[in-house]
Amino acid sequence: MKNIGSRVYLALLFIFLYAPIAVLMIFSFNSARSRGVWGGFTLDWYVQLFHDRQIMSALYYTVTCALLASVIATVLGTVAAISLSGMRGLPRALTTYLVYLPMINPDIVMGLSLMLLFISLKIPLGFVSMLLAHVTFCLPFVILSVLPKLKQTQADLYDAALDLGAKPLMAYSKVIIPQIMPGILTGFLLAFTMSIDDFVVSFFATGNGVTNVAITIYAMARRGMNPKINALLTIMFAGVILLLFVANRRIADAKPRR
Amino acid sequence: MKKKLLNGPYLAWMLLFAIAPLFIVVWYALTAEIGGERSFSLANLQRVFEPIYLRVIWHSLKLAVISTFLCFLLGYPAALILASRPFRRRTILVVLIVLPMWMNFLARTYAWLSLLEKNGVINSVLAFLGLPALNILYTDAAVVLGMVYNFLPFMILPIYSVLYKIDHSQIEAAQDLGATPLITFQRVIFPQSLAGALSGVVMVFMPAMTTFVISRLLGGGQYTLIGNLIEQQFLTTYDWGFGSALSLFLMALLIVMGGLLMRSRGDNEGGLW
Secondary structure (H helix, E strand, O other): OHHHHHHHHHHHHHHHHHHHHHHHHHHHHEOOOOOOOOOOEOOHHHHHHHHOHHHHHHHHHHHHHHHHHHHHHHHHHHHHHHHHHOOOHHHHHHHHHHHHHHHHOOHHHHHHHHHHHHHHOOOOOOHHHHHHHHHHHHHHHHHHHHHHHHHHOOHHHHHHHHHOOOOHHHHHHHHHHHHHHHHHHHHHHHHHHHHHHOOHHHHHHOOOOOOOHHHHHHHHHHOOOOHHHHHHHHHHHHHHHHHHHHHHHHHHHHOOOO | OHHHHHOHHHHHHHHHHHHHHHHHHHHHHOEEEEOOEEEEOOHHHHHHOOHHHHHHHHHHHHHHHHHHHHHHHHHHHHHHHHHHOOHHHHHHHHHHHHHHHHOOHHHHHHHHHHHHOOOOHHHHHHHHOOOOOOOOOOOHHHHHHHHHHHHHHHHHHHHHHHHOOOOHHHHHHHHHOOOOHHHHHHHHHHHHHHHHHHHHHHHHHHHHHHOOHHHHHHHOOOOOOHHHHHHHHHHOOOOHHHHHHHHHHHHHHHHHHHHHHHHOOOOOOOOOO
C-alpha cells in the first residue's frame, strides 16, 4: 500500500519535472511555427538551425566562453584549493568566506556589479567581459570539488616525495595532482555546465552584439520562441545525456578491476 | 610559505572581480549626482523605503516564502522516498532529478507557457476529462509554479543527502524499543534531517527572492518583483544609484535571513556537497 503511494508520488514528481522538457522537444518537430498548434512532424528546424547565423553565433560564443572559462577556472581554482588546504586559522577562514562569496551573492547582484566594474574600468561589454564574469562564478565550483579530494590525500605524501628528491613542482605534478584528478575533473565539468547554462550574469556582463544561447532565448521569448531554438536545445540535451551515459559506462567498467 | 604565494593569482582575481564590484555598488548606492558630479547622499536608500517599492519588496518576500514552503512540502516526501530505495535505484532517481537542470532553465520556464495557456496542453487534458479550465498564466500562481518547478531539486537533494546517511540501526533500535513509525520519524529521522532541510530552504529562498526571469516570463510584461525592479534600474531607466541601493537592501535582507538560518545549522564547510 505504502509502496504504491510512493510510486505514484514519484511518478507525479517526474511528470512535473519533465513535462516542460517534453513539450519543448515535441515542438522542435512541429511543422507549425506557433507554439499552441500541432502541424505535423518535421525535421526542418534541425536543418534550418545550422543556417541561422544569429543562433549559430550565439552557440559559438556560448561554447567558446564555457570552454575557456572552465579551463581558466579549473587551473586557478585547483592552485587556490591546494594553497587553501595548507592554510590554518584566520587566513583559512577568510579565504573560505571568499570562496563562497560568488555562490552566496545573488546572481543578479553579481551580474550588475560586474557590469558596473567593467564600465568603470572601461572594459568594453562583450566577449571578454562575459568570460571574466564566467570565470568568477565558476571558481567556487572547482575549489569546492577539489578541496575534499585534497583532504583525502595523505599530508605526508608530498613530504615523502620531497624526501625522495622531488622538486616541489614535480611533487605536485607527479604525486598530488594525480590523486586529486577526479575532483579536478568534477570541478571542470561543473564549471562547464554552469557557464553553458548561465543567463543572468551574462545578460548584464555582455553587450555589443555578443550574446549566448540563453540571452537569445530571453530575447525571443517576448515575440514567441523560434522552433529552431527548441531543436538546438534538444540536440544539446541529448548530448548531455549521451555524455552522462558514456561516463557512467566508463565508471561501471572501471569498477570491477579494483 | 610557498603555498601562500600560490594563492596570489586567485586572491587578486577575487579582489578585482568579486570584492571590488561590491564596493562599486555600495558607492553608487550612497552617492547621488548633484550638479554633474556624484557626492554622498542617502536619497537612494531613502527611496527604497517609499510605499510603492516596499510593496514590491513585500510581494517578492511573500512569493519567495510561499515557494520555499511549497518546495519543502513537496520535496521532503520525495527525499524520504528516494532515501528509502535500494542503492542502485536511488542513484538513478537522483540523476533523474538533476537531469532537467541540464536543459536551459529559461527554455524550461518558457515551455510552461505552452502548458498553461488558455488552449494549452493542461487545459486540453482538463477539457478532455470534463474538468474546468485552469487560467493561472500571468498571475502570482504561475510565478510561484515557475519558482517551485525550477528550485524543487535544490530542496530535494540536500534533504536526501542527509536522510540517506542516517544510520539504519538507529531506526531499528527505535522500533525495537517500541516506537511506532510515526514516533520513529518524529524523534529519530526528522531531527537529523533538519540540517539538510535548512540548506534546502536557503537554496530555494535565495534564488526565488532574487529572480527576475521567472516573473518576467510567467507573470507577464508588467509584473514586478524586486529582481525586475533592479533589472529595470540598470537596463531601462539607467538609475544606477537607486538600483544599487535596492541591491544593497536585497543583499542585507538575504544575509540576515540566510545568516539566521545557517547559524542554527552550525557548520561552514562542504555543506553543499
